[in-house]
Amino acid sequence: MSTAAGLRQSSRSLLKKQAKRTLNHSLRLSSTTTSQVTLGLRREDPARIWERRCPLTPDAVSELVEKDGVRVLVQDCDRRVFPVDEFVKAGATIHPTLEPAHVILGIKETPLNELVTTPVASDSGKPMARTQLMFSHTIKGQPYNMELLSRFLGTGEDAKLLPRLIDYELLTGEDGKRTVGFGWFAGVAGALESLSAMSQAHLEMGIASPFLHTPRPHTHPSIPSIRAALKGIGEEIKKDGTPKSLGPFVIASFLTTGQVTQGCLSILQDLPIVNVKVEDLPALVSNPGTNLHQVYLVHALPKDYLTRPDGGQFLRDHYYRNPDQYKSEFDTKVAPYLTLLLNGVGWQPSFPRLMTNEQLATALTLANQVGPARFRCIGDISCDIQGGLEFLPRESTVSEPFFNHRPEGLPAHLPSVQIMSVDILPTTLPLDASQHFCGVLMPYLRSLIKEYKGEKNGKEHAKSLNRATVARHGVLQSQHAWLEENVNKWRAESGKTASAGASAAVTNTPKKKVLLLGSGMVAGPTIDELCKHQDVEMIVASNLLSEADNLTKHHQNAKSQLLDVSDATKVGELISQADLVISLLPVPFHPQIAELCIQHKKHMVTASYISAQMRELNDKAEAANVLLLNEIGLDPGIDHCSTYSLLDKLKSENKRVTSYISFCGGLPAPEHADVPLGYKFSWSPKGVLTAAKNSAVFKLNGKPRHIFADELLRRYFPDVPISNTLKFEGLANRDSNAYIKTYDLPKSKEMSTMLRGTLRYPGFADLMQLFKGIGLLSSTPETKIQLESWNDLTRQVFQSSFGVKFSKKPSSLESAFRDIMSIDDASKLLQALEWLEIAPSKDRAASRLPPVPKQPTLPIDLLATILAHKLAYAPGERDMVVMSHEVVASGEKDVKECHTADLVVYGTPRASAMSLCVGLPVAFAAREILSGKVRMRGVRGPSDPSVYTPVLDGLAAVGIGMKENVKLYNPGMESVLAKGLERPLL
Known part of the structure; x- marks a missing residue:
């Protein structure tokens, strides 16, 4: 199968799954295909006397008729910039109502008395839902157009055949920027x-x-x-x-x-x-x-x-x-x-x-x-x-x-x-504007045409169309569900009742109440995303009320509350009043919050790994009909969602996976990475320092590998070839082989590679190893030191580790380093330590550092304190998240394909890349659970399509989706990683 064909088939498979979920497994695209698609080009509202624009030009109509085999109907209109005779010459037919059309296009919203909402027949005789494209002016909840929106919403079986509403304003590229507009x-x-x-x-x-x-x-x-x-x-x-x-x-x-x-x-x-x-x-x-x-x-x-x-x-x-x-x-x-x-x-x-x-x-x-x-x-x-x-x-x-x-x-x-x-x-430039608009719209229109024909479809444009869909099969799409409240209000004021063509939820439905515990760096995007939906009310409870106030002050449907999480009675009271609990507290608090959620029968969402204590609550949670959803941040989180989605697609195509490689890293953007370690911290560095002391188990290029903790920083991958512009090194993550079971992959002996790793800029591992070599990562009680001043930290740690004493002169420290390492390493290490101000220096004026601890402290904690201060992000600096999966699978005739999924996200002035990539998946998953669409119970990760699909769709809709690709297999990645791992160590 060619690369293009593979992508089209994958996209078609994804579209089928989305339609299947939307219709509760009762309707599939393939059952309502047609050999000839009919397009309808409607006139604009006669009341808009200056509106002369048109979404298609006569030349485009001619191309659609002759090359694509499309039937085109056009309503007569003397005001349109293109005379109707030009469309007739291009092959179109004049039609007064456009009722036979599968797809109806206009510029502005359709007048209510001209809106066609009835289904259209397919070749098989089964009715099909048509598609309407317009600038609907409904997506911000504009009151004057809620009646228009209500015509696309309904209840019962008939509602499944209501038109799909696509708003041009929502058509975007993978970067989130609008692609169709004026x-x-x-x-x-x-x-x-x-x-x-x-x-x-x-x-x-x-x-x-x-x-x-x-x-x-x-x-x-x-x-x-x-x-x-x-x-x-x-x-x-x-x-x-x-x-x-x-x-x-x-x-x-x-x-x-x-x-x-x-x-x-x-x-x-x-x-x-x-x-x-x-x-x-x-x-x-x-x-x-x-x-x-x-x-x-x-x-x-x-x-x-x-x-x-x-x-x-x-x-x-x-x-x-x-x-x-x-x-x-x-x-x-x-x-x-x-x-x-x-x-x-x-x-x-x-x-x-x-x-x-x-x-x-x-x-x-x-x-x-x-x-x-x-x-x-x-x-x-x-x-x-x-x-x-x-x-x-x-x-x-x-x-x-x-x-x-x-x-x-x-x-x-x-x-x-x-x-x-x-x-x-x-509208005052109708010719030029229409020609431009038609040019950028045509790829999306062809994607719709292929969908109606049941042909293989272009994935990129299909995804964009899904993101731009406001309502489908009578239901508001998840990101627009909050509009139900606006439709409800219009119906209440106008005395309308819900029916087919009216909102499926036009009742005084109580708002969903969300309790968010914690106010750290990832809370902002979670709150902002959930509060976009007016059917949600949030309480943000934190022991830092000022932080919670700052996060909620811009949202009418959110409020802050001071909370001591050790007060189990108060925490339990808040949980009992919520429909869903989001815990963004430190990891040790999750199990006790989960216990209270089980007690009060409330669902819970957290971005953290499933701990042993949390896993022990599975049976209790299932018995209480409660979902404790974990691992729905970045890593773990987006990595799981994208992997499950990719593997699900390969399984549906009967392809056998033989290799899985995944790397992820949160880093400073390249322009802000010129610092020791090439790294900066948004939170406590203790976790990063501790991770550098873990062992790793994985399989690479057909060989089982085990890197002991003492060797992790030496046995790294000096080149992780996932980018043509940025250079990365990688560290293996703990037990990669455990994910063979997690992802339901073939047994280890059938997998040539199973590897998960962390990305860093080149030089990180070598410098961290030098820190470790002189004792700065020591964490045993006997290595505690009573620090006198920060610039004496290195000397005291070195003396404690090696049992030697020397003066506080910079030259003495450099001489001591050269006794145990090369001249280059000694110079590199001393330069970094001087920059961090934990070694004597003649050249650098001291800056304001945190107070020196008054009690004996572990070297690793002292180093973490300095790194948090010296390697923090300054105002205006941005971070970057990079994730990459490579999955090798065998298709027809055992031809190997290399499937990749990549993500690169940069921080913005309002939110860091890390907070977006952790906070948004939490919000999207919470939204799905609140809707009742997630049926999982117990202690779970995002392994079910009811979670990972809307999370991936939500991320794509805001411009931070995974970019997938497929090509013929080349053993480049495995070979490069294996060669780097097996290099001789000095």
């Missing part, structure tokens, strides 16, 4: 409409500027025509300049790095643009000699206008964690000097507004002092009503693109502000 065209049109509106404001002041001839986007046939006109304006400015009475034209772009920004900046480049900084604005505007033959563009960055009341500097990472500690001074630092403000950024309630109502008055007062044309015009491309610009009262229309606004209470002597806030900007 953002670039919104930016282009927004800049043009804003410049045109500005010129009219200046004309009302009695001044004509070159921008009076700015082309409005809907008046030109295409973007090249618009660019030609705008370039003419640019040439006029270069030649004659802008009016002196208006002063230099200064445009501020308060935009993001997305498509809207790219479109806006692209069109502005046709003008004689000169980029300036915020600090340059006062001199630029006040200088009578400023060149008026240019247009000045300033990119206002958060650090330019956000300040902290405590006087601290702007730090990006700190800002995203503590937005309430910042205030915008845009009204005084930027706004007064502007001719035009272009705003393309949305606003979240927890963040400071760009400008408040009160700040508008301040900005206009200062602008009036600077010059008569300052800060009179705003183009709000985001059209975020009462958002970042609190004073934005409404959207404008293409017919009336701008309006003058005078907020209540604005002093009479100040001018009103002119605002352009058209909310349908891309």
Whole structure:
């Protein structure tokens, strides 16, 4: 089987399993396939007089008809950018209702009186659910469209044939970025409409500027025509300049790095643009000699206008964690000097507004002092009503693109502000926007067509379509389940009752109550994800109330509570009131929490390994009908989920696994890894140091291997070839062979390789071995030392380990090292110890270190304390998670295939990669348990598809999914690892 065929078959298998789960094993895709698929191209809502866009071009229709054998129906519409006759010439048929269509496409939401929800017949005579694609404007719970959403939801057998609703806004790539949309065209049109509106404001002041001839986007046939006109304006400015009475034209772009920004900046480049900084604005505007033959563009960055009341500097990472500690001074630092403000950024309630109502008055007062044309015009491309610009009262229309606004209470002597806030900007560029949209949509459309035909399907696009599905078979998809509450509210207010085509859960269902114990680094993503769903209420209980407050303050459906986990009575009381308990406490606390969950018959989720104590609770949990779900973080967690999914797929294809290799590591991003060990810590390093003293058992390249604890840091893998750009070394993890049973793999003698390992940057093992060699990892009671100062730690440990004494001079320590190791190792070790400030140094000034323990302490604990301090992540630094599986399997005619699954995740300003990869699987699993779809009971890991499939789907939906690939087997990985392991040791 070819690689491509293997991927298509795998994707088709996955789609079948997802459909099977959704319909409770009562409906399969293969039972409702059809030889010819019919597409319906609907007209847009007649009330939207400016909507001329179309999701398919006549050329695309011709290609679908001739090459794909698709039947295309089109509704007649005189307003559409492409005349209906062009579609007929392309092979389409005019149809008034589109009822025969399997797939119906439009741009905006379908008018309710034109929505087709009845099933369509297949070749076999069995009815099929059709698919509707649109920008539905339902996924944020928009009240005005809950009736539309309710038409896709229902109860009973008939509901299984309700249409599948796919929202273009949710179509994303593996990186989580949107792939289908009109953002670039919104930016282009927004800049043009804003410049045109500005010129009219200046004309009302009695001044004509070159921008009076700015082309409005809907008046030109295409973007090249618009660019030609705008370039003419640019040439006029270069030649004659802008009016002196208006002063230099200064445009501020308060935009993001997305498509809207790219479109806006692209069109502005046709003008004689000169980029300036915020600090340059006062001199630029006040200088009578400023060149008026240019247009000045300033990119206002958060650090330019956000300040902290405590006087601290702007730090990006700190800002995203503590937005309430910042205030915008845009009204005084930027706004007064502007001719035009272009705003393309949305606003979240927890963040400071760009400008408040009160700040508008301040900005206009200062602008009036600077010059008569300052800060009179705003183009709000985001059209975020009462958002970042609190004073934005409404959207404008293409017919009336701008309006003058005078907020209540604005002093009479100040001018009103002119605002352009058209909310349908891309519709003014219908030809270019439609051609672009059609091009990016076609691969997804072909994937749908293949699905209806029952053909092998492209995995990537099928996954994207699943992520973009809001409702299917009458049921909201898991990530949108919270919308039930909004539909319930609409039904209650409108007096509607639930039926086929109405919500399957339109009742006053009580909210699910989740108790989360702990407030550590991984809690944030768990809370954020679960609180997206309004049918969930959370209590975050912690002995650090300030941490819990910070995690819950942005969520209306979460609250914090102070808790001493040793207070069993209080813990039991909280558990009894919950539907599900999430324990993110230290590992030793899990069994006692689990006992209380069993007592109160509540399910529990934790990311930790299944301990012996926890496993002993299995029978009790089963008897109480309780699930104690463990190992649902990163490693263990995502590694299990992705492995089970991959192995399940191979078993369904009757392929025999002969080799399994898995590596995972949490590391600093490469740009922040230039430190000793090439490693940084988000929590206590004690676990990492202890793991370096474990033994390891595994099988590699046909040979059983056993690395004793004393040899682990020497018998590492110097090259783990999983990346073409990053270099890694690896350490074997404990007993890999135990996972043969866990994953239900063939017996050990049938497996050539069974290996699980930890990834590190090169040099980690060698340096850690040197630390170990001089006694810094010692943990036996007799090695405790009474430390005098941190820079004397190494000398005291060395003297204790080797029974020698020497002076505190750096040269004495280096000389002692050279007696037991090579010159290079001695130099490398001393350099690292000096950097850590635990050895005397002449060259490095001491920094602030934690207090020296007052009592005798183990060397390993002293080293852990220093590493936690010196190798902590600084503000603005990011971490990285890397995971890679390689599974070798034999298919037809014993042809070996190499299947890989890889994950690379980088931390963000709001959350570390580690916290995302641990916290999100916990949240996704908890959500499935709350829904009642998980039937496992007892002490379990994520071994069942009811857990691992939605977890993997959830991760993919947020852009951190595993990327799978398959190729013909090459023994490269096993050979490289075996060669590295068997290298001679010095």
